[in-house]
Amino acid sequence: DGGITQSPKYLFRKEGQNVTLSCEQNLNHDAMYWYRQDPGQGLRLIYYSQIVNDFQKGDIAEGYSVSREKKESFPLTVTSAQKNPTAFYLCASSEQLTRNNEQFFGPGTRLTVL
Amino acid sequence: GQSLEQPSEVTAVEGAIVQINCTYQTSGFYGLSWYQQHDGGAPTFLSYNALDGLEETGRFSSFLSRSDSYGYLLLQELQMKDSASYFCASRGGNYGGSQGNLIFGKGTKLSVKP
Numbered sequence: 001d002g003g004i005t006q007s008p009k010y011l012f013r014k015e016g017q018n019v020t021l022s023c024e025q026n027l028n029h030d031a032m033y034w035y036r037q038d039p040g041q042g043l044r045l046i047y048y049s050q051i052v053n054d055f056q057k058g059d060i061a062e063g064y065s066v067s068r069e070k071k072e073s074f075p076l077t078v079t080s081a082q083k084n085p086t087a088f089y090l091c092a093s094s095e096q097l098t099r100n101n102e103q104f105f106g107p108g109t110r111l112t113v114l
Numbered sequence: 115g116q117s118l119e120q121p122s123e124v125t126a127v128e129g130a131i132v133q134i135n136c137t138y139q140t141s142g143f144y145g146l147s148w149y150q151q152h153d154g155g156a157p158t159f160l161s162y163n164a165l166d167g168l169e170e171t172g173r174f175s176s177f178l179s180r181s182d183s184y185g186y187l188l189l190q191e192l193q194m195k196d197s198a199s200y201f202c203a204s205r206g207g208n209y210g211g212s213q214g215n216l217i218f219g220k221g222t223k224l225s226v227k228p
Contacts, residue, residue, distance in 0.1 A: 033215070043218040045215055045216075048215055100162035103157075105157050108154075
């Protein structure tokens with residue numbers, strides 16, 4: 001079955017530590033995205049990548065970093081510079097030029113900073 | 115700026131019809147999409163309108179009026195499982211690429227009561 005996987009589902013981190021969230025897709029999509037969701041809020045774009053070895057900052061990129069070395073994988077690192085990292089993180093993918101704005105989302109990772 | 119506005123909460127009873135409105139302001143316009151998200155889950159794509167009018171998919175319909183920068187999602191024959199958050203999303207112009215990335219509203223939490 002094609003889809004997007006994210007791991008882990010729950011992640012706990014101490015202040016001052018970097019942590020990497022995994023995102024893998026086997027949909028053969030060129031574009032991948034990372035969103036952050038806070039309670040009662042919509043999805044805010046952190047980073048996106050339209051092609052391998054290229055990525056761009058979204059609205060809230062400060063304190064985050066990404067890489068796109070393979071088409072299937074788009075890991076997100078939450079660095080210690082991110083002031084308020086506790087949130088629900090969603091990874092998505094899509095065809096590069098979608099006809100209907102459809103993005104496919106992974107199950108999410110809930111990050112809690114202790 | 116680019117924004118989408120929708121009500122924060124809506125309550126309805128099982129079997130009823132509910133309409134969730136969305137007004138948008140984007141520098142360009144490439145259609146209005148709707149996503150459903152159950153608590154703790156991943157958003158899933160529901161519908162897309164590129165042109166004015168009504169699109170029907172089973173119990174769900176979506177409407178767009180580009181002249182009014184307005185759309186809505188109509189849910190008929192409500193079921194308990196329809197309790198979820200519903201997000202409208204639009205692709206703004208030239209934001210991050212030739213088509214731009216998706217911008218999401220903050221979501222409408224629908225509660226279906228017995």
